[in-house]
Amino acid sequence: MTTLDIPSVQAFLLVAELQSFTRAAEALGTTQAAVSMKLQRLEATLGKRLVERSPRAVRLTADGAAFQDNARALIAAHDRALSGSAPVRQQLTLGISDHAAGPELVPILEKLNGASSSLTLAVTIDFSRTLLDAFDGGELDAVVVRQEGSRRGGETLCTDEFGWFASPGFHWANGETLRVAALAAPCGVRATATRALDKANVKWSEAFIGGGVSAVVAAAAAGLAVAPLAKRIAPAGMVDVGPAFGLPRLSP
DSSP: OOOOOHHHHHHHHHHHHHTOHHHHHHHHTSOHHHHHHHHHHHHHHHTSOOEEEOSSOEEEOHHHHHHHHHHHHHHHHHHHHHHTOOOOOEEEEEEEETTTOSTTHHHHHHHHHHHOTTEEEEEEEEOHHHHHHHHHTTSOSEEEOOOOTTOOOSOOOOOOOEEEEEOTTOOOOBTBOEEEEEEOTTOHHHHHHHHHHHHTTOOEEEEEEESSHHHHHHHHHTTSOBEEEETTTOOTTOEEOHHHHTOOOOOO
Protein backbone atom coordinates (compact mmCIF):
# COMPACT_ATOMS: atom_id res chain seq x y z
CA MET A 1 0.00 0.00 0.00
CA THR A 2 1.34 3.43 -0.96
CA THR A 3 1.68 5.86 1.95
CA LEU A 4 2.61 9.52 2.14
CA ASP A 5 5.74 10.61 3.96
CA ILE A 6 4.80 13.27 6.55
CA PRO A 7 8.14 15.19 6.36
CA SER A 8 7.81 15.36 2.58
CA VAL A 9 4.28 16.76 2.85
CA GLN A 10 5.47 19.30 5.41
CA ALA A 11 8.28 20.34 3.08
CA PHE A 12 5.82 20.73 0.20
CA LEU A 13 3.58 22.99 2.27
CA LEU A 14 6.51 25.20 3.27
CA VAL A 15 7.68 25.49 -0.33
CA ALA A 16 4.12 26.35 -1.41
CA GLU A 17 3.74 28.97 1.33
CA LEU A 18 7.20 30.56 1.06
CA GLN A 19 7.53 30.08 -2.73
CA SER A 20 11.19 29.25 -2.21
CA PHE A 21 13.20 26.07 -1.66
CA THR A 22 15.87 28.12 0.09
CA ARG A 23 13.52 29.69 2.63
CA ALA A 24 11.76 26.34 3.17
CA ALA A 25 15.13 24.74 3.92
CA GLU A 26 15.93 27.51 6.40
CA ALA A 27 12.60 27.02 8.14
CA LEU A 28 13.20 23.27 8.41
CA GLY A 29 16.84 23.66 9.47
CA THR A 30 18.09 21.60 6.54
CA THR A 31 19.55 22.08 3.07
CA GLN A 32 17.92 23.07 -0.20
CA ALA A 33 18.98 19.74 -1.69
CA ALA A 34 17.26 17.84 1.11
CA VAL A 35 14.03 19.76 0.55
CA SER A 36 14.26 19.11 -3.18
CA MET A 37 14.68 15.36 -2.53
CA LYS A 38 11.61 15.34 -0.28
CA LEU A 39 9.56 17.01 -3.00
CA GLN A 40 10.81 14.55 -5.61
CA ARG A 41 9.88 11.64 -3.31
CA LEU A 42 6.39 13.08 -2.78
CA GLU A 43 5.85 13.66 -6.49
CA ALA A 44 6.97 10.10 -7.23
CA THR A 45 4.54 8.72 -4.65
CA LEU A 46 1.63 10.73 -6.06
CA GLY A 47 2.66 10.31 -9.68
CA LYS A 48 2.12 14.03 -10.24
CA ARG A 49 4.29 17.08 -10.69
CA LEU A 50 3.46 19.47 -7.84
CA VAL A 51 5.94 22.32 -8.24
CA GLU A 52 7.42 24.22 -11.16
CA ARG A 53 10.77 25.92 -10.66
CA SER A 54 12.34 28.70 -12.72
CA PRO A 55 15.33 30.95 -12.03
CA ARG A 56 12.94 33.64 -10.78
CA ALA A 57 10.05 31.85 -9.10
CA VAL A 58 8.63 28.69 -7.60
CA ARG A 59 5.01 28.00 -8.50
CA LEU A 60 2.52 25.23 -7.83
CA THR A 61 1.20 23.26 -10.76
CA ALA A 62 -2.53 22.68 -11.08
CA ASP A 63 -2.04 19.31 -9.37
CA GLY A 64 0.02 20.99 -6.65
CA ALA A 65 -2.68 23.57 -5.97
CA ALA A 66 -5.31 20.81 -5.84
CA PHE A 67 -3.18 18.76 -3.41
CA GLN A 68 -2.46 21.72 -1.08
CA ASP A 69 -5.76 21.61 0.86
CA ASN A 70 -5.48 17.84 1.34
CA ALA A 71 -1.90 18.27 2.50
CA ARG A 72 -2.96 20.85 5.10
CA ALA A 73 -5.72 18.57 6.35
CA LEU A 74 -3.27 15.66 6.61
CA ILE A 75 -0.71 17.64 8.62
CA ALA A 76 -3.44 19.06 10.88
CA ALA A 77 -4.74 15.54 11.59
CA HIS A 78 -1.17 14.34 12.15
CA ASP A 79 -0.52 17.14 14.66
CA ARG A 80 -3.77 16.43 16.49
CA ALA A 81 -2.92 12.74 16.69
CA LEU A 82 0.46 13.57 18.24
CA SER A 83 -0.98 16.03 20.75
CA GLY A 84 -4.07 13.96 21.53
CA SER A 85 -6.27 17.05 21.20
CA ALA A 86 -9.63 17.20 19.45
CA PRO A 87 -10.16 19.58 16.53
CA VAL A 88 -11.20 23.04 17.69
CA ARG A 89 -14.62 24.13 16.47
CA GLN A 90 -14.61 27.70 15.29
CA GLN A 91 -17.67 29.92 15.71
CA LEU A 92 -18.77 32.68 13.38
CA THR A 93 -21.34 35.11 14.81
CA LEU A 94 -23.29 36.57 11.91
CA GLY A 95 -25.97 39.26 12.07
CA ILE A 96 -28.48 39.58 9.22
CA SER A 97 -31.05 42.32 8.80
CA ASP A 98 -34.59 40.95 8.55
CA HIS A 99 -35.13 42.83 5.29
CA ALA A 100 -31.82 41.48 3.93
CA ALA A 101 -32.48 37.83 4.83
CA GLY A 102 -33.95 36.81 1.51
CA PRO A 103 -33.28 34.02 -1.01
CA GLU A 104 -29.52 34.71 -0.86
CA LEU A 105 -29.38 33.52 2.76
CA VAL A 106 -29.39 29.84 1.77
CA PRO A 107 -26.39 30.03 -0.62
CA ILE A 108 -24.50 32.19 1.90
CA LEU A 109 -24.95 29.54 4.57
CA GLU A 110 -24.04 26.79 2.08
CA LYS A 111 -20.76 28.54 1.24
CA LEU A 112 -19.89 29.05 4.89
CA ASN A 113 -20.62 25.40 5.65
CA GLY A 114 -18.53 24.32 2.67
CA ALA A 115 -15.59 26.44 3.82
CA SER A 116 -15.26 24.53 7.09
CA SER A 117 -17.12 21.52 8.43
CA SER A 118 -15.94 22.46 11.95
CA LEU A 119 -17.53 25.91 11.80
CA THR A 120 -20.37 26.70 14.19
CA LEU A 121 -22.67 29.43 12.88
CA ALA A 122 -24.49 31.71 15.31
CA VAL A 123 -26.95 33.80 13.29
CA THR A 124 -28.95 36.73 14.68
CA ILE A 125 -31.84 38.36 12.78
CA ASP A 126 -32.55 41.94 13.84
CA PHE A 127 -32.77 45.56 12.71
CA SER A 128 -29.82 46.90 10.70
CA ARG A 129 -29.08 49.64 13.26
CA THR A 130 -29.07 47.16 16.15
CA LEU A 131 -26.78 44.79 14.28
CA LEU A 132 -24.35 47.55 13.33
CA ASP A 133 -24.13 48.64 16.97
CA ALA A 134 -23.40 45.04 17.98
CA PHE A 135 -20.78 44.74 15.23
CA ASP A 136 -19.10 47.97 16.31
CA GLY A 137 -19.10 46.68 19.88
CA GLY A 138 -17.34 43.46 18.87
CA GLU A 139 -20.36 41.24 19.58
CA LEU A 140 -20.68 40.08 15.94
CA ASP A 141 -17.98 38.93 13.51
CA ALA A 142 -19.86 40.06 10.40
CA VAL A 143 -23.20 41.59 9.44
CA VAL A 144 -25.41 41.67 6.36
CA VAL A 145 -27.48 44.84 6.67
CA ARG A 146 -29.18 47.59 4.74
CA GLN A 147 -27.00 50.63 4.20
CA GLU A 148 -27.60 53.11 6.99
CA GLY A 149 -27.16 56.81 6.13
CA SER A 150 -23.67 57.82 5.09
CA ARG A 151 -21.85 54.96 6.82
CA ARG A 152 -18.76 53.86 4.90
CA GLY A 153 -17.11 50.48 4.60
CA GLY A 154 -18.36 47.01 3.82
CA GLU A 155 -19.17 45.42 0.49
CA THR A 156 -22.34 45.93 -1.55
CA LEU A 157 -24.00 42.55 -2.05
CA CYS A 158 -27.02 43.79 -3.98
CA THR A 159 -29.16 46.86 -4.61
CA ASP A 160 -32.79 46.36 -3.64
CA GLU A 161 -35.84 47.80 -5.38
CA PHE A 162 -38.82 48.28 -3.06
CA GLY A 163 -42.54 48.29 -3.67
CA TRP A 164 -45.91 48.27 -1.94
CA PHE A 165 -46.96 44.60 -1.85
CA ALA A 166 -50.41 43.21 -1.10
CA SER A 167 -52.66 40.29 -1.93
CA PRO A 168 -54.27 40.42 -5.41
CA GLY A 169 -57.68 41.04 -3.81
CA PHE A 170 -56.61 44.03 -1.71
CA HIS A 171 -58.59 47.21 -2.46
CA TRP A 172 -57.90 50.83 -1.59
CA ALA A 173 -59.31 54.04 -3.02
CA ASN A 174 -57.48 57.35 -3.02
CA GLY A 175 -58.70 59.40 -0.08
CA GLU A 176 -59.32 56.40 2.14
CA THR A 177 -56.95 55.50 4.97
CA LEU A 178 -54.31 53.11 3.70
CA ARG A 179 -53.78 50.10 5.93
CA VAL A 180 -50.06 49.38 6.31
CA ALA A 181 -48.22 46.32 7.63
CA ALA A 182 -44.62 46.86 8.72
CA LEU A 183 -42.01 46.04 11.30
CA ALA A 184 -41.95 48.04 14.51
CA ALA A 185 -39.62 51.01 14.97
CA PRO A 186 -36.69 51.50 14.55
CA CYS A 187 -36.98 49.58 11.25
CA GLY A 188 -35.43 51.72 8.51
CA VAL A 189 -37.80 50.42 5.80
CA ARG A 190 -40.80 51.32 7.97
CA ALA A 191 -39.40 54.83 8.56
CA THR A 192 -38.80 55.36 4.84
CA ALA A 193 -42.28 54.11 3.92
CA THR A 194 -44.12 56.26 6.44
CA ARG A 195 -42.12 59.35 5.48
CA ALA A 196 -42.98 58.77 1.84
CA LEU A 197 -46.70 58.47 2.65
CA ASP A 198 -46.66 61.62 4.80
CA LYS A 199 -44.82 63.57 2.10
CA ALA A 200 -47.38 62.45 -0.50
CA ASN A 201 -50.25 63.38 1.85
CA VAL A 202 -51.57 59.81 1.91
CA LYS A 203 -53.62 59.03 4.99
CA TRP A 204 -52.43 55.78 6.55
CA SER A 205 -52.72 53.68 9.69
CA GLU A 206 -50.75 50.78 11.08
CA ALA A 207 -53.02 47.80 10.58
CA PHE A 208 -50.32 45.28 11.51
CA ILE A 209 -47.00 45.54 13.38
CA GLY A 210 -44.83 42.48 12.86
CA GLY A 211 -41.97 41.12 14.89
CA GLY A 212 -40.34 39.85 11.71
CA VAL A 213 -40.63 40.21 7.94
CA SER A 214 -42.27 36.78 7.64
CA ALA A 215 -45.11 37.98 9.88
CA VAL A 216 -45.48 41.20 7.85
CA VAL A 217 -45.58 39.16 4.63
CA ALA A 218 -48.26 36.87 6.09
CA ALA A 219 -50.42 39.85 7.07
CA ALA A 220 -50.17 41.38 3.61
CA ALA A 221 -50.84 38.02 1.92
CA ALA A 222 -53.93 37.62 4.11
CA GLY A 223 -55.30 40.91 2.79
CA LEU A 224 -54.93 42.89 6.02
CA ALA A 225 -52.76 45.65 4.55
CA VAL A 226 -50.05 46.66 2.12
CA ALA A 227 -46.43 46.08 3.11
CA PRO A 228 -43.28 47.92 2.00
CA LEU A 229 -40.99 45.09 0.84
CA ALA A 230 -37.96 44.54 -1.34
CA LYS A 231 -39.03 42.88 -4.59
CA ARG A 232 -36.25 40.37 -3.98
CA ILE A 233 -37.96 38.94 -0.89
CA ALA A 234 -41.63 39.41 -1.84
CA PRO A 235 -43.15 35.94 -2.26
CA ALA A 236 -44.83 34.75 -5.42
CA GLY A 237 -48.53 35.57 -5.53
CA MET A 238 -48.21 39.02 -3.99
CA VAL A 239 -48.62 42.10 -6.16
CA ASP A 240 -46.81 45.43 -6.15
CA VAL A 241 -49.90 47.68 -5.98
CA GLY A 242 -47.90 50.91 -5.77
CA PRO A 243 -48.26 51.95 -9.46
CA ALA A 244 -51.96 51.03 -9.64
CA PHE A 245 -52.79 52.87 -6.42
CA GLY A 246 -50.57 55.85 -7.16
CA LEU A 247 -48.54 55.33 -4.00
CA PRO A 248 -45.23 57.15 -3.60
CA ARG A 249 -42.10 55.43 -4.88
CA LEU A 250 -39.93 53.81 -2.20
CA SER A 251 -36.19 54.31 -2.21
CA PRO A 252 -34.86 53.04 1.17
